[in-house]
Each structure stands twice: as structure tokens, then as C-alpha cells.
Amino acid sequence: MPLLKIKALNAHTDLLVWKITESFDVLFNSIALKEVSLTRLEGMKSEDHQKGFMAVRRLLMEAGYTDFDLYYDAFGKPHLKDGRHISISHSHDFSVIMLSDENIGADLEMLKDKTLKLAPRFMDVSHLQNLNVDDQLKKATVVWGIKESVFKIKNETGISFKDHIFEDDFNLEDKKCGVTLRFNNTTERFDILFDFIENYVFVCAFNAVSSGFASAER
Structure with missing residues (x-):
């Protein structure tokens, strides 16, 4: 199944x-x-x-x-x-x-080289420093998923991934981080969980404090 x-x-x-x-x-x-x-x-x-x-x-x-x-x-x-x-x-x-x-937001992204090439358009590329190319791709894909999942929660016209959604720096091993949305003169914080499913990245965003991933069951 x-x-x-x-x-x-x-x-x-x-x-x-x-x-x-x-x-x-x-x-x-x-x-x-x-x-x-x-x-x-x-x-x-x-x-x-x-x-x-x-x-x-x-x-x-x-x-x-x-x-x-x-x-x-x-x-x-x-x-x-x-x-x-x-x-x-x-x-x-x-x-x-x-x-x-x-209220939650979820995003699933395949690891693709194109995401890393486009990273300067949607994220702070200093967060990719000191990583090998494979980890740069994974981190850039996580960040894209972070911004997608926050956008899904807010669902408001005019939100810019680059200009309004700011991820905290994080390590891939943490599988969690925080993110700030600054939009329409308001500031909101979100909790992020992420994980890897084969060659995909799964990201979810919450308004409230959340716990880590539970074990997978087939």
C-alpha cells in the first residue's frame, strides 16, 4: 500500500x-x-x-x-x-x-538544481555559506518550502518571499527552525518543521509552538 x-x-x-x-x-x-x-x-x-x-x-x-x-x-x-x-x-x-x-501550511518540493540557481531571488544566500553543494541544494529547497508553507497560512496577496518572509538560520540536522513574516506593518512568528522523504523536502509551518516529527509508519 x-x-x-x-x-x-x-x-x-x-x-x-x-x-x-x-x-x-x-x-x-x-x-x-x-x-x-x-x-x-x-x-x-x-x-x-x-x-x-x-x-x-x-x-x-x-x-x-x-x-x-x-x-x-x-x-x-x-x-x-x-x-x-x-x-x-x-x-x-x-x-x-x-x-x-x-492553522497550518504544508509544502512538498523535489530537490532540483534549479532551486539552488534561483536562491538569490528568494532567500538570504549567506545561509548557504560553508556548505557543500548537496547541502546547499537541500537547504535552499527547505527555505523555499518554508516560504511556501508560511504563504499558505497567510494566503494574502502581495506577500513577497524575498522581502517579507525571513527564515532564521538553521542546520539541516535540526529539522526545525523559526521564521518571521513582516508584512503590512505587522510582524508574526512561525514555527517550522521539515524532513526529507526520498529526494523530496517536506516543510510545515505552524502559528504555535510545535513538537518534533514522530516516527513514520507504513
């Missing part, structure tokens, strides 16, 4: 991860989609995106929900009808959802 479930990121939050090994037809026949979701699926040009979309719905089923429990607001942020917070991300071979009693 291609489900990797990591429980209890903190006392209020679960992470579910799906490794996509199925064909389009197997995934499609395993889920039920409401009409708007079916239309969205049919409009996707990439089969990778289609399979990622459907794998998210499989994860919802694992958590006791269906596609009919999920809706998106005018800004594209996902919500559950019962009021529990959800964040969604998918990239190539994996889809993830986070479910929580608090």
Missing part, C-alpha cells in the same frame, strides 16, 4: 503522505469526485498533476473524509466542511495532506 502515514507532528496535527505508484485508472476508480473536481481533473494537461490530485483524495479517504468534504475559498485555499484545518501539496511521486486543529 503506497500510504506513508506520519502521525502527531504535534498534539493537534497529523501528516499523511501518499507515494504515487498506481496508474491513472487505478486511482480514478478508487475515488468519488464531485462535479467541480471532475471538471478540474479533466482540465489538467499533465498526468502527473492528475495523479497527484487524485492521490490527495485517497489521503482524504484515509483520514475519514471524501472529496465532497473539501472546498476551496476565493483565494484557492482548501477547507474542510467540519472546520478542521487542512493543507495540501503534491509533487511528482508524492502527495501530502496535513490535518490540524490549528
